[in-house]
Amino acid sequence: MNLFKKLSGKSKEIEREKPTIQSPKDEEQVDNQKQVSKSKSVRILPRIKVNYLHEIYIDDQSKSFTGNPMPNGMEIPEDQKPIVKPLYEDLNLCFAVDEGNSYKILQNEIFEKNPNLNEDILHQISVNTLIEEIGEQIKMNGDPAHIIIVTAGGNFEAAIILLDNFWEQIHQIIKGNAIISIPARDLLFICKEGNQEATQKLREITKGYFDNPETQGLLSKALYLKELGNRELKIIEKTF
Known part of the structure; x- marks a missing residue:
């Protein structure tokens, strides 16, 4: 299910961030x-x-x-x-x-x-x-009141955490800070800070990928906090 369709009643493409170099020194x-x-x-x-x-x-x-x-x-x-x-x-x-x-x-x-x-x-x-x-391939599925699953072709989902415009939209959609999981390079899961049921599900999802010997490109076993207006990610816990 398209996340934007659930929110607004119609499909909406994620905005592309302009591919420009920001503030070059010289x-x-x-x-x-x-x-x-x-x-x-x-x-x-x-x-x-x-x-x-x-x-x-x-x-x-x-x-x-x-x-x-x-x-x-x-x-x-x-x-x-x-x-x-x-x-x-x-x-x-x-x-x-x-x-x-x-x-x-x-x-x-x-x-x-x-x-x-x-x-x-x-x-x-x-x-x-x-x-x-991948800008035009980024899709967000799931329930913004629970867990958002981000897909973009299967190679660079984890790298989406680097895109400022993406986070601006996420924070608007969930109306708060985000908790994220990137258990592998092609996986990105998000829920709203304070949603204990969804956070517990992210723990289970993250550990599940590490327990599966067939998972390719494993990354982090942590859950992170992404605060509105802050570029940094902060570990809030390890999932196992």
Whole structure:
């Protein structure tokens, strides 16, 4: 069921956020954005990752979703490590280059080749590309009085948390702060803060995906608070 149809009696498309670079520091940054995102037709998209060294995963280090440690003595050169930008709490942001049939995670070596580039510019470029990629596919289903399920094609649902315009609409729809769950990269669930029944259901949903060995692209076992007017996400609890 279309969420907007339930609210207004007719279908309504989610508004697209303008794919523009916000507040560049200088012309050099703008030139560098163009160099990365346009001159070679490079499409850079955001990938939400989880820092499984965060304290909420202390009891989970032996579990498969936390990843396998590297053999003793094995090191990866700094320029070959993925670019990782801390986001909120246990969440990090990486950057994926669209190679047609797959995505390649950008490594630190890109900064050596593009000295005027930085994580903030990559962040904005990737968000702009995300809007172009899935902006018209974002659909919100469910009951705004209970749980909203967000879909957008099955690859970047978790990355929707980066879109300011999306949250403006969500806060208007639920008329309050939001509790969210992103158990995997293609999953985004939302309910209103204070709805205890819906929050309990989000706990069960989140744990269920982690308990299922067939779940692909696992992310966070946390529930987060998204406050009106605040870009940050805050962990309110771990679900197991």
